[in-house]
Amino acid sequence: MIAAEFGSTPWGRAWVRSVAAIAASGPNALLPRARTLARNHAVELTTEPGRIEARVSAADAVQPVHIDVPLWSPQTQAQVRRLLEKSLAEHPVLIAGDLSDSFEADLRQEGIPVAAGLDELRAECACRSRKRPCVHILATLYALAQQIDERPALAVGLRGGATDPVAPPLPGWIALTALDPVAFYGD
Amino acid sequence: MPVAANPLQPATPRAGVASEPDAVPLPGRLQATFVPNENAMAWWGVQLLEQAVQEHGLPAGRPGTCRLAVADGSRVRAATVPVRLVDLDSAVHALRTPVPPDEESASLRTWREAVRMLDDDDAFAALGERMPAAAHGALNAEGTAIVTPTVLLTEFRQALRARAALRSTTIHATLRPYQQHGVAWLTARPRSGQGGVLADEMGLGKTLQAICLLASRRTVGPHLVVCPTSLIGNWRRELARFSPDTVVVSHHGAQRKLPSTVPPGAVVITSYPVLRRDTALTRTRWDVVILDEAQQIKNPDAQVSRAAAKLTATAAIAMTGTPVENRLDELWAILHVTNPGLLGSRNRFRQLFVTPIEQRRSATAAAALHTLIQPHLLRRTKADVAADLPPKLYSTVVCTLSDEQARLYRKAVDRAFSDGFGVGIARRGRVLALLTELKQICNHPAQYLREEKAELGRSGKFDRAAEMLAEIVDDGERALVFTQYRAMGELLADHLTETLGAGPTPFLHGGLSAGRREELVRDFQESADAPPVLLLSLRAAGFGLNLTRATHVMHYDRWWNPAVEEQATDRAHRIGQRRGVTVHTLVTGGTLEDHIAAMHENKRGFAKIALGRTDAALARLSDEELHAVIDLDSGALA
Numbered sequence: 107m108i109a110a111e112f113g114s115t116p117w118g119r120a121w122v123r124s125v126a127a128i129a130a131s132g133p134n135a136l137l138p139r140a141r142t143l144a145r146n147h148a149v150e151l152t153t154e155p156g157r158i159e160a161r162v163s164a165a166d167a168v169q170p171v172h173i174d175v176p177l178w179s180p181q182t183q184a185q186v187r188r189l190l191e192k193s194l195a196e197h198p199v200l201i202a203g204d205l206s207d208s209f210e211a212d213l214r215q216e217g218i219p220v221a222a223g224l225d226e227l228r229a230e231c232a233c234r235s236r237k238r239p240c241v242h243i244l245a246t247l248y249a250l251a252q253q254i255d256e257r258p259a260l261a262v263g264l265r266g267g268a269t270d271p272v273a274p275p276l277p278g279w280i281a282l283t284a285l286d287p288v289a290f291y292g293d
Numbered sequence: 294m295p296v297a298a299n300p301l302q303p304a305t306p307r308a309g310v311a312s313e314p315d316a317v318p319l320p321g322r323l324q325a326t327f328v329p330n331e332n333a334m335a336w337w338g339v340q341l342l343e344q345a346v347q348e349h350g351l352p353a354g355r356p357g358t359c360r361l362a363v364a365d366g367s368r369v370r371a372a373t374v375p376v377r378l379v380d381l382d383s384a385v386h387a388l389r390t391p392v393p394p395d396e397e398s399a400s401l402r403t404w405r406e407a408v409r410m411l412d413d414d415d416a417f418a419a420l421g422e423r424m425p426a427a428a429h430g431a432l433n434a435e436g437t438a439i440v441t442p443t444v445l446l447t448e449f450r451q452a453l454r455a456r457a458a459l460r461s462t463t464i465h466a467t468l469r470p471y472q473q474h475g476v477a478w479l480t481a482r483p484r485s486g487q488g489g490v491l492a493d494e495m496g497l498g499k500t501l502q503a504i505c506l507l508a509s510r511r512t513v514g515p516h517l518v519v520c521p522t523s524l525i526g527n528w529r530r531e532l533a534r535f536s537p538d539t540v541v542v543s544h545h546g547a548q549r550k551l552p553s554t555v556p557p558g559a560v561v562i563t564s565y566p567v568l569r570r571d572t573a574l575t576r577t578r579w580d581v582v583i584l585d586e587a588q589q590i591k592n593p594d595a596q597v598s599r600a601a602a603k604l605t606a607t608a609a610i611a612m613t614g615t616p617v618e619n620r621l622d623e624l625w626a627i628l629h630v631t632n633p634g635l636l637g638s639r640n641r642f643r644q645l646f647v648t649p650i651e652q653r654r655s656a657t658a659a660a661a662l663h664t665l666i667q668p669h670l671l672r673r674t675k676a677d678v679a680a681d682l683p684p685k686l687y688s689t690v691v692c693t694l695s696d697e698q699a700r701l702y703r704k705a706v707d708r709a710f711s712d713g714f715g716v717g718i719a720r721r722g723r724v725l726a727l728l729t730e731l732k733q734i735c736n737h738p739a740q741y742l743r744e745e746k747a748e749l750g751r752s753g754k755f756d757r758a759a760e761m762l763a764e765i766v767d768d769g770e771r772a773l774v775f776t777q778y779r780a781m782g783e784l785l786a787d788h789l790t791e792t793l794g795a796g797p798t799p800f801l802h803g804g805l806s807a808g809r810r811e812e813l814v815r816d817f818q819e820s821a822d823a824p825p826v827l828l829l830s831l832r833a834a835g836f837g838l839n840l841t842r843a844t845h846v847m848h849y850d851r852w853w854n855p856a857v858e859e860q861a862t863d864r865a866h867r868i869g870q871r872r873g874v875t876v877h878t879l880v881t882g883g884t885l886e887d888h889i890a891a892m893h894e895n896k897r898g899f900a901k902i903a904l905g906r907t908d909a910a911l912a913r914l915s916d917e918e919l920h921a922v923i924d925l926d927s928g929a930l931a
């Protein structure tokens with residue numbers, strides 16, 4: 107079986123569905139163009155909780171794209187954390203950065219959306235097209251879906267959820283978040 | 294399915310929540326951090342690193358990168374930091390040299406203190422409390438945490454003790470610098486309870502490095518070496534040569550029986566076919582398990598791979614010369630045995646890495662995978678360590694005689710001696726005929742029996758040669774293979790043509806016209822799509838041929854005249870040539886090939902034999918002397 111190019115895991119698929127929703131009322135010519143850009147490695151992408159930054163190379167120009175993604179509410183984050191603990195207990199052996207597909211199903215069942223809808227995003231692109239979302243923003247979201255397929259934890263981190271094993275760090279280890287940057291070098 | 298050339302190399306920073314900005318914020322003062330995975334001290338923290346290291350009177354070590362924690366504004370984060378790595382012994386030696394205390398960073402200062410109080414438990418504990426995080430900033434695999442000072446100081450002392458143990462172990466070899474690093478890396482694996490893959494290119498001495506690891510662990514439990522049948526003799530030989538104190542138990546053949554208790558530190562050698570069906574091996578608790586030529590377990594569904602995964606050990610080390618990093622399914626299968634869980638389930642691994650890397654050349658997936666496996670895989674190519682290598686690297690490979698070969702060999706010897714050799718010219722003719730027969734049997738029974746086709750499994754030497762040539766071709770290298778016999782050359786050519794997948798393998802021999810010979814040489818030297826292996830009969834190769842495109846030379850059988858063999862080797866090697874050449878000599882263990890090789894090596898025994906003209910000299914020996922040279926040494930076969 108050949109895996110889907112965009113959304114080969116349920117984590118990436120959630121974002122692909124969000125993007126595809128703009129074609130609900132009729133075919134949208136931008137979508138295939140956006141997929142072509144993502145496919146041709148035209149999107150350079152970095153993310154942090156609540157934010158996506160990209161540089162999209164299209165038609166001789168590089169367009170910077172910024173997208174704000176709404177974070178989950180603190181209550182939702184706490185709920186996600188509980189579900190994550192349950193999932194990690196059931197799947198103790200995961201590749202670093204992976205999350206089980208059943209965890210995604212748990213979130214869906216609890217009505218917690220992994221992906222945000224297009225209307226919830228605040229997206230900016232420097233291009234002059236009047237269409238919004240423009241092809242660069244859509245390409246960014248397709249590239250995001252692919253990166254999430256490679257590293258599902260990215261989907262949860264993007265919404266502000268914790269993805270590190272929530273259990274206290276193993277004895278013998280100190281979490282980076284517990285270290286004081288001022289005293290780090292000791293002088 | 295080869296993917297893009299080295300898909301794991303592009304070190305683009307991984308995008309993601311934990312994405313790293315390109316620039317690493319350095320503190321601007323020289324730092325010292327012990328990195329257990331490298332079994333080395335890392336110097337880092339300033340732009341002009343080499344210069345700073347020199348100014349502090351510290352050894353420069355080798356350049357590299359390490360995953361370390363760094364302070365970045367208001368947080369501490371993971372970073373890939375340029376470092377100089379220094380092996381522990383030289384680091385400890387240099388750190389003992391006193392310096393003015395206020396001149397240096399706190400991390401460097403605490404490590405200077407640490408090496409002065411190695412035997413003082415209380416002082417060591419107190420040191421942990423004032424050690425700055427930078428001094429113990431080596432990250433976990435996920436890049437989310439660093440090890441505590443107490444644990445790291447314990448590991449540091451253990452590492453030093455292991456090195457001392459290794460020094461007191463008699464290893465009859467001088468290790469090259471990269472081999473010392475390899476041994477340090479290997480000895481760190483079982484200490485951290487993890488396996489790993491030693492994937493050095495062929496000819497760099499993986500076996501020697503593994504033997505050092507085994508010899509340095511004498512007390513915990515017995516060790517197991519699993520290798521192809523064709524290599525069992527080689528392992529026995531190398532263990533006896535480099536570590537004669539090690540107790541070695543061969544566990545193969547129909548009569549095999551594992552002793553009820555194998556003493557700690559003893560090495561049991563077995564083959565993959567035995568591992569597949571022998572439950573005594575999976576019931577034993579091993580200290581170190583070595584899986585040599587680990588491509589043998591590349592198919593995770595095969596019975597042998599499942600048996601390998603069932604072995605219980607402190608650490609399993611896979612050895613392979615093929616760059617597994619580029620063959621993702623093979624990589625998964627091997628790491629599934631050495632580092633279970635690291636790459637997840639096979640399906641998930643395909644989903645997260647194989648599909649993105651192979652179908653869309655994803656740089657992020659490749660970089661993520663590289664980060665994941667980098668701590669567990671050590672591969673050096675000859676180009677990497679060229680400075681440590683002589684221009685011609687010699688390697689003798691001892692091959693195992695198959696049962697069929699042993700039967701034919703004994704029969705030929707018995708018949709010749711019961712018929713008798715006679716005297717004078719007749720004697721000479723009969724001795725030479727016997728020698729030829731025995732050499733043919735060692736080469737392949739098919740050559741001796743004048744058969745059309747040489748199958749695998751009938752000659753240890755033939756199998757081993759095929760395995761080695763496949764590996765050389767996989768590495769994109771070229772090889773010359775010398776044999777004295779036209780018939781053997783044809784058998785090899787047919788087999789290689791069938792198995793290497795690189796078109797017909799040419800055979801340059803005296804029966805070809807001068808024009809055809811020139812054509813073959815020109816093709817090999819110049820043509821872009823020429824087959825990577827060229828077979829030559831030693832006689833035909835005499836005329837000033839220039840075949841410098843080859844980086845490997847294999848002597849399939851022996852001429853027993855070192856000068857002639859050297860002349861052949863120099864077809865590939867010219868003085869002043871920049872690329873080195875590896876010379877592989879195949880010897881069938883326990884046979885006359887073996888006895889005569891030993892005489893050449895030690896320059897002892899029958900002096901005339903050692904001086905060349907070996908065949909003629911053998912004809913002048915008495916029956917008794919002759920028998921001693923050619924009789925099958927069954928001790929070397931077991």
Ligand SMILES: [Zn+2]
Nearest residue numbers: 231233240242
């Ligand atoms: Zn745009």
